[in-house]
Amino acid sequence: NGVHTQDNELFLHRGFKLIRGIHDPDDVDQIYDLEIRDSDVFVVTYPKSGTIWMQQILLLIEAKGDVSFISQAGNNSDLVPWMEVKGTREAFITAPSPRFRVSHLQYKFMPAALSKRKGKVIYVARNPKDVLVSYFYFHKFANMLETPKDFNDFFEKFMMDRVFGGSWFEHIKTWYSHLDDINVLFITYEEMIRDLSSAVRRITSFLGKDLTEEQLANVVKHSTFKNMKKIPQASYEKVSGDLLNHSQGGFMRKGTIGDWKNHFTVAQSEQFDEVFHREMQDFPLSFIWDM
Numbered sequence: 001n002g003v004h005t006q007d008n009e010l011f012l013h014r015g016f017k018l019i020r021g022i023h024d025p026d027d028v029d030q031i032y033d034l035e036i037r038d039s040d041v042f043v044v045t046y047p048k049s050g051t052i053w054m055q056q057i058l059l060l061i062e063a064k065g066d067v068s069f070i071s072q073a074g075n076n077s078d079l080v081p082w083m084e085v086k087g088t089r090e091a092f093i094t095a096p097s098p099r100f101r102v103s104h105l106q107y108k109f110m111p112a113a114l115s116k117r118k119g120k121v122i123y124v125a126r127n128p129k130d131v132l133v134s135y136f137y138f139h140k141f142a143n144m145l146e147t148p149k150d151f152n153d154f155f156e157k158f159m160m161d162r163v164f165g166g167s168w169f170e171h172i173k174t175w176y177s178h179l180d181d182i183n184v185l186f187i188t189y190e191e192m193i194r195d196l197s198s199a200v201r202r203i204t205s206f207l208g209k210d211l212t213e214e215q216l217a218n219v220v221k222h223s224t225f226k227n228m229k230k231i232p233q234a235s236y237e238k239v240s241g242d243l244l245n246h247s248q249g250g251f252m253r254k255g256t257i258g259d260w261k262n263h264f265t266v267a268q269s270e271q272f273d274e275v276f277h278r279e280m281q282d283f284p285l286s287f288i289w290d291m
């Protein structure tokens with residue numbers, strides 16, 4: 001995991017940046033034709049938008065707040081695996097219901113059956129300045145990604161879409177323009193930070209589950225930043241050191257809104273705002289940028 005700026009870890013597939021060794025273009029292309037069950041749930045995010053948080057919430061809702069269900073797993077990603085990781089197709093096809101998956105893919109790669117209103121999607125969006133900062137730190141400990149020289153170096157990389165997931169703007173816009181075609185809950189990281197209890201209720205009712213007040217309270221309790229950090233299956237501390245260099249950082253880093261203010265220069269912030277305004281002017285989406 002040396003310091004490079006060559007993007008040797010990435011490759012472009014149908015306009016989308018994937019990671020060498022982790023993704024296989026043929027496997028990714030086969031996702032489109034998968035048969036989908038009504039009970040399938042897909043958590044979709046641009047990287048660093050609250051993926052592992054939603055994995056935890058989804059599992060807790062399914063387990064009616066009983067956290068012991070989670071501690072039996074090696075890692076939450078065993079229970080809610082990544083859709084696009086190579087070699088996972090067979091397990092998806094044969095898994096018993098309900099099948100829970102996470103994905104960072106753009107809409108065009110996802111199962112076509114979603115647009116026939118099969119299955120459910122939870123799209124988690126986060127203000128992209130905080131995404132950029134979180135992604136910078138992720139590159140330091142994710143062994144499959146090259147470590148940026150410094151924050152400025154990563155800022156350029158992100159702004160030029162030289163990251164897994166490609167353009168943040170394209171990701172959200174392509175999903176957002178299909179919201180009416182699929183069974184989807186669109187939720188933001190910031191809403192979850194501001195009122196986790198309401199967010200958990202929204203998610204529970206979207207999933208068609210009926211939990212008691214006590215069960216709901218347990219879901220919330222075990223998905224706060226503080227408590228998730230203490231659960232190694234939820235915080236990804238159980239993931240192999242081959243994949244994550246745990247001495248260089250971790251998923252449960254800060255968990256706040258507005259950390260970008262501690263990283264962006266005024267010029268970078270202005271540059272970002274300009275791009276945001278240009279890219280998002282036709283989309284009626286507003287974000288919460290600070291606490």
Ligand code: A3P
Nearest residue numbers: 048049050051052053134224225252253254255
């Ligand atoms: P920070 O790096 O800003 O702290 P992903 O799971 O998509 O990779 O996103 C990781 C980000 O979600 C990290 O952001 C992490 O701290 C945050 N996160 C994970 N669980 C959280 C929780 N329970 N509460 C708040 N933020 C959480």
